[in-house]
Amino acid sequence: MARTAQSVEFFQSDGDSLSDEAKEASLLAASASIIRYRAGETLYVEGDRAPMCYQVASGVVKEYNTLEDGRRQVADFYGVGEIFGISELDWQLHTAEAITDCAVRSYRRDLFLKAVASSPDFSHRFLDTLMARLHRSRERMIMLGRMSAAQRVAAFMVRLSNEQNVTRNVRFLMSRQDIADHLGLTIETVCRVLTEMKRQRVVVFDTARLFSIPDTRMLEDVVQGGKKAR
Amino acid sequence: MARTAQSVEFFQSDGDSLSDEAKEASLLAASASIIRYRAGETLYVEGDRAPMCYQVASGVVKEYNTLEDGRRQVADFYGVGEIFGISELDWQLHTAEAITDCAVRSYRRDLFLKAVASSPDFSHRFLDTLMARLHRSRERMIMLGRMSAAQRVAAFMVRLSNEQNVTRNVRFLMSRQDIADHLGLTIETVCRVLTEMKRQRVVVFDTARLFSIPDTRMLEDVVQGGKKAR
DNA sequence: CGTGCAATTGAAAGTACTCAAGCCACGTGG
DNA sequence: CCACGTGGCTTGAGTACTTTCAATTGCACG
Structure with a gap:
């Protein structure tokens, strides 16, 4: 979640901005407000008009789509500093929901886009943010299209470990269902994979949502091709 | 492939451009050159330095990643007008290969980015292009993560039909292997699904790469949940 | 010390993959 | 003009992996 650290100060002016940019930026800043949500609350629903865009101030938010039959695909999880809820269209493409209690800064979408257009810096x-996200999105395509259940779960755990900058006491901030929906698996499969990794001591669990990685190498080997290689 | 029609004239100036923009645009235009490739030729390889970015002038190009074990994930196919080969990094994230004989306009990446930064219009x-692509990419995530083999293939055929604006004599411009690599399936599975759809007369094949859709509704039903619904 | 939800486990059923072989259209050379 | 490769596409049989359906266990909370 914290991969685009730069985005934290996305909306702060540079000091040496041109007056035009400064004006757009201050207009934008003026449109901002902080909203708090409880874990489980919905920020917006797929198809809603999208007058605002958002930035996580604290907590974690997930964005997902629901299929007719009720299954979900979690597009992404957003952590502190990350921008979300901005699409090229006038309506939201996803549903957003607070995973933990969280605070979110909201900005008027039109002002945000104007600020972006008016400032080469913005x-x-x-652009960097979007391209990074496109990159992430494509990594996920490889994961969903080509990796086995074990590889996906292991890759996800590596990602969490990296984001949290620890190999011990890494936290799952989301439920097994969310993980499954993100990885394109069922909750049962996620559990079984985790159990098997526990059994092989690739990971050690303190609680269901808190684990440690004794040997990073071992976990990364699972990501490579511990199973279903070729 | 032709969803971002606007991108065709991506690099044409507006006429009412500011001089600064006009300058950037002409510099960019000056850096452009057309290169022709034969079907099967490689434009660039994942990891290459990325001094140029490209736009398809004619033909079809695929961008893909290769995994250690040789399997591939085709990120996307690009048709006339589409921009590709631009990443936030200095190196290419994918390998690009000509599927058909094709012609490609190439631009210096630095000038392209400068032109984008200098012109609100560019x-x-x-931004629109990137966001549209992000959108596409996420649709593909749903496909890869949540749809059955039959649904994926059917969805792909619907896409082709839409892009080519026909329901009769729709063409597969790529091989079965490319389709499989794009959909996260094996070539055999793609074949079997196609055979089954033929059998049920959801689609009719003239040749292996040319098909018609007798009843759009029927094909779309397959995309929904003809199989593996919930 | 129940209650309720999250997580885990088991058994059976699918679904897609692997490996292996057959088919077909097309271009080449005899 | 036809036999013979070649490469792409299909089909078959068996297998491996995931899901589905059904319980069971674990845990936080009142």
Whole structure:
């Protein structure tokens, strides 16, 4: 979740901005407000008009789509600093829901886009953010299209470990269902994979949502091809 | 492939551009050159330095990643007008290969980015392109994560039909292997699904790469949940 | 010390994959 | 003009992996 650290100060002006940019930026800042949500609350629903865009101030938010039959695909989890809820269209493409209690800064979408257009600097940073997200999205395509259940779960755990900058006491901030929905698996499969990894001591669990990685190498081997290789 | 029609004239100036923008645009235009490739030729390889970015002038190009074990994930196919080969990094994230004989306009990446930064108009259009691509990419995540083999293939055929604006004599411009690599399936599974759809007369094949859709509704039903619903 | 939800486990049923072989259209050379 | 490769596409049989359905266990909370 914290991969685009730069985005934390996305909306702060540079000091040496041109007056035009400064004006857009201050307009944007003026449109901002902080909203708090309880874990489980919905921020917006797929198809809603999308007048605002958001940035996580604290907590974790997930964005997902629901299929007719009730299954879900979690597009992504957003942590502190990350921008979400901005699409090229006038309506939201996903449903967003607070996973933990959280605080979210909201900005008027039109002002945000205007600020981006008016400032080469904003524009550049926003482009970077979008391209990074596209990159992430494509990594996930490889994961969903080509990796086995064990590989997906292991890759996800590596990601969490990296994001949290620890190999001990890494936290699952989301439920097994959320993990499954993100990885394109069922909750049962996620459990079984975790159990098997426990059994092989690739990971050690303190509680269901708190684990440690004794040997990073071992976990990464699972990501490579411990199973279903070729 | 032709969803972002706007991108065709991505690099044409507006006429009413500011001089600064006009300058960037002409510099960019000056850096452009057209390169022709034969079907099967490689444009660049994952990891290559990425000094250029590209736009398809004719033909079809695929961008893909290769896994250690040789399997591939085709990220996308690009048709006339589409921009590709631009990443936030200095190196290519994918390998690009000509599927058909094709012609490609190449631009210097640094000039392209400068032109984008200097022009609100360019910037806006490029943002739209990126966001549209992000959108596509996420649709593909749903496909890879949540749809059965039959659903994926059917969805892909619907996409082709839409892109080519026909329901009769729709063409597969790529091989079965490419389709499989794109959909996260094996070539055999793609074949079996196609055979089954033929059998049920959801689609009719003239040749292996040319098919018609007698009843759009029927094909769309397959996309929904003809199989593996819930 | 129940209650209720999350997580885990088991057994059976699918679904897609692997490996292996057959088919077909097409271009080449005899 | 036809036999013979070649490469792409299909089909078959068996297998491995995931899901489905059904319980069971674990845990936080009142």
